[in-house]
Amino acid sequence: MTTVLERPEAAVSPARPAPGRSAQRVSRWQIWAPLALYLLFTLVPFYWMLVFAFRPRGSSSLLPWPITFDNFATVWNDLGFAMFFRNSLMVGLASLVATTLIALAGGYALARYEFRGKRAFMVGMLCTQFIPGAMMLIPLFEIFRTLGLVNSLWSLVIAETVFQLPLSLILISGFIKNIPVELEQAAWVDGCGRLRGFLAVVLPLLRPALVAVGSFAFIHSWNNFLFALMFVNEQEKFTVPVGLSYTLGEFSVDFGALAAGGVVAAVPVVLVFAFIQKYLVQGMSAGAVKG
Incomplete structure (x- = not known):
C-alpha cells in the first residue's frame, strides 16, 4: 500500500508574475x-x-x-591647410597600399606554409605592439638620415608601414586560415597555378580583411603627429596634425581656426568609417576567431 506525501503549502513556491511595464x-x-x-x-x-x-x-x-565660414577660409588659405591636407592624403594612401600589399603576401605565407620558427615569429610580431613609437624615434631618425630620407614624406610612409605591419599580418593570416584550402586545391586541379588560384579564389574572399587593414593603416597615418613632427622640418611637407599645432601661438590661441582645422581633419576619418563599417566588423571578427 503506497501513501502519497503531500507537500506543505509553505514549501510550494508561488508562481512568478509576468514582467509588467514597470x-x-x-x-x-x-x-x-x-x-x-x-x-x-x-x-x-x-x-x-x-x-x-x-x-x-x-x-x-x-x-x-x-x-x-571665415574660420575655414583662414585655415585653408592663410595657414596653408590645403597643402597639409594634400600631404596627409599622400602619406595615408601610400601607407595604405604598402601595408596592404606586404601584409597580404606575408599573411598568406603564415597561413598556408609551415616553417621552422613560425610560432616564434608570430610571438615576436605580437611583442612589437607593446613598444611605443617614441622609443623608436632616435633609431629611425638615424636610419632615415643615413638613407637621405629626413625631411621627406617617404620617411613617414616607411615608418607608418613598419608599425602597422604586425597587426595587419596577424589579421590577414587569421582570415586566410578560415578559408578552406580545398578551394585552392580545386583551382589547382583545374589547371591554375598557386598565384592564379590565389587571385581567383582567395583574394575575392579577403575583401573585409583588406578593407579593415587598409582603413587602419590610413587612419593611423592620418592622425599620427609624432613621426611627422620629428622627421619633417619644412612647412611645405607638414601633415594635418603638425599644421594644426601651428594654430597655437605663444601668447594666444586662435580657437576658431583651430576648431575649423579640427573639423577638416576629422572629415576623412568620419567618411572612411561611414563607408567601411560593415567590412571593418567582418574583417576584425573573422581575423580574430581562428589561428
Whole structure:
C-alpha cells in the first residue's frame, strides 16, 4: 500500500508574475542611461568644436549662429591647410597600399606554409605592439638620415608601414586560415597555378580583411603627429596634425581656426568609417576567431 506525501503549502513556491511595464521600463533605463551618458561625454567636445568653427570670432553664443565660414577660409588659405591636407592624403594612401600589399603576401605565407620558427615569429610580431613609437624615434631618425630620407614624406610612409605591419599580418593570416584550402586545391586541379588560384579564389574572399587593414593603416597615418613632427622640418611637407599645432601661438590661441582645422581633419576619418563599417566588423571578427 503506497501513501502519497503531500507537500506543505509553505514549501510550494508561488508562481512568478509576468514582467509588467514597470519592469520593462527599468530594464530599458538600465540600458539607455549609460549609453546616453557615454554619448554625452563623447559628443560634447565635438559640439564645442563645431560651435567654435562656425560661429563668428568674438561671439560667446552657445549656438553657432549666425553661421560663418571665415574660420575655414583662414585655415585653408592663410595657414596653408590645403597643402597639409594634400600631404596627409599622400602619406595615408601610400601607407595604405604598402601595408596592404606586404601584409597580404606575408599573411598568406603564415597561413598556408609551415616553417621552422613560425610560432616564434608570430610571438615576436605580437611583442612589437607593446613598444611605443617614441622609443623608436632616435633609431629611425638615424636610419632615415643615413638613407637621405629626413625631411621627406617617404620617411613617414616607411615608418607608418613598419608599425602597422604586425597587426595587419596577424589579421590577414587569421582570415586566410578560415578559408578552406580545398578551394585552392580545386583551382589547382583545374589547371591554375598557386598565384592564379590565389587571385581567383582567395583574394575575392579577403575583401573585409583588406578593407579593415587598409582603413587602419590610413587612419593611423592620418592622425599620427609624432613621426611627422620629428622627421619633417619644412612647412611645405607638414601633415594635418603638425599644421594644426601651428594654430597655437605663444601668447594666444586662435580657437576658431583651430576648431575649423579640427573639423577638416576629422572629415576623412568620419567618411572612411561611414563607408567601411560593415567590412571593418567582418574583417576584425573573422581575423580574430581562428589561428
